Amino acid sequence: DGGITQSPKYLFRKEGQNVTLSCEQNLNHDAMYWYRQDPGQGLRLIYYSQIVNDFQKGDIAEGYSVSREKKESFPLTVTSAQKNPTAFYLCASSTPIGSGEKLFFGSGTQLSVL
Amino acid sequence: GQQLNQSPQSMFIQEGEDVSMNCTSSSIFNTWLWYKQDPGEGPVLLIALYKAGELTSNGRLTAQFGITRKDSFLNISASIPSDVGIYFCAGHSIFGNEKLTFGTGTRLTIIP
Numbered sequence A: 001d002g003g004i005t006q007s008p009k010y011l012f013r014k015e016g017q018n019v020t021l022s023c024e025q026n027l028n029h030d031a032m033y034w035y036r037q038d039p040g041q042g043l044r045l046i047y048y049s050q051i052v053n054d055f056q057k058g059d060i061a062e063g064y065s066v067s068r069e070k071k072e073s074f075p076l077t078v079t080s081a082q083k084n085p086t087a088f089y090l091c092a093s094s095t096p097i098g099s100g101e102k103l104f105f106g107s108g109t110q111l112s113v114l
Numbered sequence B: 001g002q003q004l005n006q007s008p009q010s011m012f013i014q015e016g017e018d019v020s021m022n023c024t025s026s027s028i029f030n031t032w033l034w035y036k037q038d039p040g041e042g043p044v045l046l047i048a049l050y051k052a053g054e055l056t057s058n059g060r061l062t063a064q065f066g067i068t069r070k071d072s073f074l075n076i077s078a079s080i081p082s083d084v085g086i087y088f089c090a091g092h093s094i095f096g097n098e099k100l101t102f103g104t105g106t107r108l109t110i111i112p
Helices: none
Strands: A004-007 A010-013 A019-025 A031-037 A043-051 A054-057 A064-066 A076-078 A087-094 A103-105 A109-113 B005-007 B010-014 B019-024 B029-037 B044-049 B055-058 B061-065 B071-076 B085-093 B106-111
Touching: A004 A087, A010 A019, A019 A031, A019 A087, A019 A109, A043 A064, A103 B044, B010 B019, B019 B085, B029 B061, B029 B071, B044 B055, B044 B061, B044 B071, B071 B085
Parallel strands: A010 A109, B010 B106
Antiparallel strands: A004 A019, A019 A076, A031 A043, A031 A087, A043 A054, A064 A076, A087 A103, A087 A109, B005 B019, B019 B071, B029 B044, B029 B085, B055 B061, B061 B071, B085 B106
16 A cells, blocks of 8 residues: 555653654655644644755754655654654655645654653 | 644534634635544545635535635535544645645534
């Protein structure tokens, strides 16, 4: 089945630790995104990538880092600089903008601090 | 970043009732998308709209791209228990870049 796979579903981070969230897609989409969702809130954009080896900061990039070495993969690292990392993280990919754009989401990763 | 104004924030209805919600923006949009999110899951795309005035249905769901291009509406007819969840609108401003703007969500609850 085509889609977006996020792993793990649940992740725990210790103080001062970096953790990496995985996102893989087999939809052949060029664009990929990471969003953060806090309880009862909407979606806030962390980083996005329009093409391999290129990515841009979103609205809340501080304390996060990404890489885009392959079209299929867009991992997100939550660094120790992110002081309030507990949230639900959503990865997405999209069809091209300007040609009937549609954004598809993975099933999310819940990150909690120990 | 900009967020769309989505209303109402929450709705409490009885099974079988019809539901209406809307999103408004201060700028003109050329794309409107409607999503539903279940607890602990990612949002699922319900309907996509690309032209002003466009009216599109997906089963009991109907969405419209407002004539002014600054708003969109989602209606659900004859609600059933599995309609419970959070509904988000998202749109692309004509002045924008590569990013979609998301609404703050409408939480739908069905009262037994």
